[in-house]
Amino acid sequence: MARIQRWALSGFVLAASVALVAACGGGGGGTTAPPTAPAANTSTINGINVPPEPEATGNAATLAGIDTNTNGVRDDVERSIAQNTPQTFADAMKVAKVVQQQVAGATAPTPAEQAEAFCLAARKATQADTIESTTLDSDSRLQAFYKNRQDINLPECQP
DSSP: OOOOOGGGSOHHHHHHOOBOOOOOOOOSOOOOOOOOOOOTTOEEETTEEEOOOOOHHHHHSSSSOOOTTOSSSOHHHHHHHHHHOGGGHHHHHHHHHHHHHHHHOSSOOOHHHHHHHHHHHHTSTTOHHHHHHHHTOSHHHHHHHHHHOOOOBOOOOOO
């Protein structure tokens, strides 16, 4: 197991970790959400049920944005993940949830959630840079993210 180098990580990867030196669980890549019949007021992108595209003004009105299915990830971010990383959708959603928690600041991610998100992002299969740029899409969200983020001590992650 090689120690992840600070300089090789994106801004999110650094901000998403916590002060712990626990090893993340290994294993293969992410999984795609199982296909199910779309619920009312949902869309399907790459076989994944997602919320409808949120109205831009309402979505930008608060730090939290619009999360109609209350899964902890803004609807526009969830749609972006389904579009860009369908093969690792579940893992990318875990990373996005931690970033969103640090933006909204209402509920802090647990140390275990942060460590898992850090390791998933470090593996690069989740395209953490895309998640970060979609979630931190305004000055106020970026400022809130840096205000609410945890101090960093990089965990060791299995490749």
